[in-house]
Amino acid sequence: MSDSSLPDPSWTVAALSALAHEHRLAAFRRLVEAGPAGLNAGELANAMALAPSSLTFHLQALLHAGLITQRRASRHVIYAADFTAMNGLVGYLLQNCCGRDGACRPACDPAPVMCHPEQKSA
């Protein structure tokens, strides 16, 4: 498998823009930390010192770029990182911005790694 359909440049720009902000990168990192369970808007706004309306503004940017998902649980709205989308973004960068002969390829470095991720995915 390996879905292999790479994102197009215009989506990539949207995704990069979404992450290219201090607060949004921080929020996304927290959501990555939280895993599929996600975090609600209140927890997030509380953790980062931000007005609720400002946080919503940033979450909309991430949501619109498809990097996070949104669901409702009673009166909370829960956000979670979309790892598939992030996967697409990293894939795009590796394939288009790192040169043909892998001039930049940190991915395999940190561990011996046998190059066959499990990809559990929920």
Next chain:
Amino acid sequence: MSDSSLPDPSWTVAALSALAHEHRLAAFRRLVEAGPAGLNAGELANAMALAPSSLTFHLQALLHAGLITQRRASRHVIYAADFTAMNGLVGYLLQNCCGRDGACRPACDPAPVMCHPEQKSA
């Protein structure tokens, strides 16, 4: 080994911002294509339909973020992609935005790859 010093979040935001624009992503991709030899400002401005002053504006953004290098050759100014910097950016995303158990790891997929880039780096 493995330089291991990861970029800090604030540099990461700068690098993401630099790439988060249609023209800059396109320019960077061309520079990646061109490899260490690079391209001069004129070739770049010509290839993309952009006023020279506008291109300079975008190249400064990439340069300031450390994603490209600049050197002079007679009356041309030649820009080249900095693969080490790109490496750092991808490394940051993989380590901080992809979950602990590698929820997003496309890097090892495309090729068998033996993970030893040359990194000439003049």
Next chain:
DNA sequence: ACGATTATTCGATAAATATCGAATAATTGT
């Protein structure tokens, strides 16, 4: 030294982004 070539800086201007408080919507508990 002079004109031609190449690129950057300098205004000026238009457009997009980020911020917040106040008003509105959605949901729950009583």
Next chain:
DNA sequence: ACAATTATTCGATATTTATCGAATAATCGT
């Protein structure tokens, strides 16, 4: 139904970004 809780939308405003033409700087050829 009503008050309380949680989150979003709606202005209003300040800041940053992007764009271009014109002026300046740097280098080359002759």
